[in-house]
Amino acid sequence: MTTANQAGPQHQARRRWGEWLIENTVRLAGVSTILIVALIFLFLLKEGIPTFLDIPLRQLFSGRWYPIESLYGILPLLVGSLLVTIGAVIIAVPLGLTVAIYLGEFAPSWLREFLKPLIEILAGIPSIVLGFLGWVVLAPLIQNLGASTGLTAFTGSLILAYMALPTIISISEDALYAVPKEYRDGALAIGATEWQTIWRVVLPAARSGLVIAVMLGVGRAIGETMAVLMVTGNAANIPKLGAGMFFQPVRTMTATIAAEMGEVAQGSLHYSTLFGIGIILFLITFAINSVASRVVGVQGSRRRGGQL
Amino acid sequence: MNPIISIENLFFTYADGTEALRDVTLEIFPNEVFVLFGPSRAGKSTLLRLLNRLSDLNEGSRHQGSIRFNDRSIFERGIDVIDLRRRISMVFAIPTPLPGSIRDNLTYGLKMAGVRDASILDERVERSLQQAALWDEVKDRLDTSAFALSGGQKQRLCIARSLALEPDVVVLDNPTSGLDPLSTATVEESLYELKKQYTIIMVPHSVQQGARVADRAAFLLDGEVVEVGSVSQLFVRPQDQRTEDYVTGRFG
Numbered sequence: 001m002t003t004a005n006q007a008g009p010q011h012q013a014r015r016r017w018g019e020w021l022i023e024n025t026v027r028l029a030g031v032s033t034i035l036i037v038a039l040i041f042l043f044l045l046k047e048g049i050p051t052f053l054d055i056p057l058r059q060l061f062s063g064r065w066y067p068i069e070s071l072y073g074i075l076p077l078l079v080g081s082l083l084v085t086i087g088a089v090i091i092a093v094p095l096g097l098t099v100a101i102y103l104g105e106f107a108p109s110w111l112r113e114f115l116k117p118l119i120e121i122l123a124g125i126p127s128i129v130l131g132f133l134g135w136v137v138l139a140p141l142i143q144n145l146g147a148s149t150g151l152t153a154f155t156g157s158l159i160l161a162y163m164a165l166p167t168i169i170s171i172s173e174d175a176l177y178a179v180p181k182e183y184r185d186g187a188l189a190i191g192a193t194e195w196q197t198i199w200r201v202v203l204p205a206a207r208s209g210l211v212i213a214v215m216l217g218v219g220r221a222i223g224e225t226m227a228v229l230m231v232t233g234n235a236a237n238i239p240k241l242g243a244g245m246f247f248q249p250v251r252t253m254t255a256t257i258a259a260e261m262g263e264v265a266q267g268s269l270h271y272s273t274l275f276g277i278g279i280i281l282f283l284i285t286f287a288i289n290s291v292a293s294r295v296v297g298v299q300g301s302r303r304r305g306g307q308l
Numbered sequence: 309m310n311p312i313i314s315i316e317n318l319f320f321t322y323a324d325g326t327e328a329l330r331d332v333t334l335e336i337f338p339n340e341v342f343v344l345f346g347p348s349r350a351g352k353s354t355l356l357r358l359l360n361r362l363s364d365l366n367e368g369s370r371h372q373g374s375i376r377f378n379d380r381s382i383f384e385r386g387i388d389v390i391d392l393r394r395r396i397s398m399v400f401a402i403p404t405p406l407p408g409s410i411r412d413n414l415t416y417g418l419k420m421a422g423v424r425d426a427s428i429l430d431e432r433v434e435r436s437l438q439q440a441a442l443w444d445e446v447k448d449r450l451d452t453s454a455f456a457l458s459g460g461q462k463q464r465l466c467i468a469r470s471l472a473l474e475p476d477v478v479v480l481d482n483p484t485s486g487l488d489p490l491s492t493a494t495v496e497e498s499l500y501e502l503k504k505q506y507t508i509i510m511v512p513h514s515v516q517q518g519a520r521v522a523d524r525a526a527f528l529l530d531g532e533v534v535e536v537g538s539v540s541q542l543f544v545r546p547q548d549q550r551t552e553d554y555v556t557g558r559f560g
Contacts, residue, residue, distance in 0.1 A: 185362060201406050201416075
């Protein structure tokens with residue numbers, strides 16, 4: 001006879017109650033997280049939807065952002081965010097991956113154990129401090145390079161890249177470290193050089209981790225506000241196309257919301273347009289995350305034996 | 309006949325001071341199956357990894373003595389380690405398919421060696437798979453992921469991957485450790501075919517397996533070679549008491 005049967009009905013009832021309680025507590029916690037995200041989105045929609053109803057789309061995506069004259073063209077802000085983010089990605093991703101490869105594959109172990117915690121500490125520097133640094137140190141440097149002002153999209157990209165680097169390096173290095181030693185041995189044993197092993201075996205094997213590293217780093221960059229607000233010059237104009245466009249002042253979507261939210265009349269069109277920008281920002285990050293999880297998902301199904 | 313590999317007075321010490329090999333002297337001849345057996349920590353894997361200098365990866369380790377491959381020291385300055393690893397190719401205890409399709413796995417090594425001609429690649433893929441007794445099972449799905457194969461198939465794929473390079477010596481470090489008896493038998497049988505073309509050095513899964521596949525064998529204990537000889541000598545009439553104890557299962 002099993003112990004459950006010996007325990008008696010009272011004991012059994014108490015145990016079933018305990019199971020019920022735990023299960024539902026966990027469920028509540030899980031559901032409430034989703035609920036909160038949904039509520040945030042609903043609030044955003046409620047406040048921001050007049051933007052898309054009251055402003056003709058052609059005007060909304062035009063190039064003039066002058067809220068005082070009731071001109072709400074968000075194109076300069078979109079372009080500003082895009083420029084700053086693309087610049088940051090171009091700088092941070094190759095640099096971050098290279099550092100991770102160096103740390104994970106080439107650096108002697110003492111150096112790695114010294115550098116890795118140091119890099120992780122860098123992630124903890126408050127963004128406002130970096131913004132300050134960019135304003136005081138970077139901006140004059142860039143102006144000396146010949147730009148009309150030091151507060152440019154490029155300055156913002158540099159600061160953002162620096163903010164994304166610790167995340168990218170740290171998580172990529174973890175991903176490389178997690179690649180089984182057998183892969184390396186297997187590749188070396190059939191005559192691969194060290195670099196061929198890294199390029200053809202280790203990096204592909206670590207791909208999902210690397211994608212996550214880049215996404216988290218870039219995610220941090222896109223949403224960043226204060227540092228960017230300080231160093232990009234805050235001019236809502238569309239830079240002329242060409243190599244020089246990175247060296248002109250811009251204004252990002254996040255910076256616009258942060259800078260104007262304090263002075264706007266609640267319920268006005270300007271107010272809801274700021275929320276409208278929030279919706280667009282939300283959709284952009286959502287799209288990027290979906291693409292990233294698709295990429296990671298494909299990798300996962302390959303592991304399980306899907307077709308290449 | 310000249311030995312293809314001759315090892316003389318070889319010592320090897322890891323960075324932490326562990327002396328893994330002591331005064332090892334061995335000769336291995338072309339087209340034989342040479343079995344290295346002994347209890348764990350006897351130095352078998354260390355010795356195998358020295359042959360193609362995978363031991364270089366152990367930071368801070370030291371060696372003394374010589375290993376000659378085709379009459380040339382493998383420690384010689386200026387030797388091409390990458391080429392050495394193509395000629396003394398190694399298969400590990402745990403099957404290690406690389407990310408990619410079955411075909412990718414077989415062509416990795418060749419492409420890295422600079423072979424680009426598709427017809428040569430295809431021909432090598434088929435031949436190496438046949439030699440590893442895997443062709444019939446996978447010929448219709450060469451472009452599917454190597455991770456979808458069974459454990460035994462993965463290991464034969466790794467053997468085929470080594471063979472695709474057409475090495476001189478195939479080193480097998482306990483290649484059947486994770487395999488079921490049927491797959492083990494398939495791998496063992498393929499060795500009879502392989503030794504016509506290759507020299508095979510193998511650490512067996514058990515004394516019995518060693519006795520089944522070996523032409524000659526060496527018994528290692530605590531980093532030293534206790535006894536070397538033909539299979540009938542070592543497994544039937546060992547000279548050394550320690551070999552006899554191990555072969556008859558008194559320790560190990």
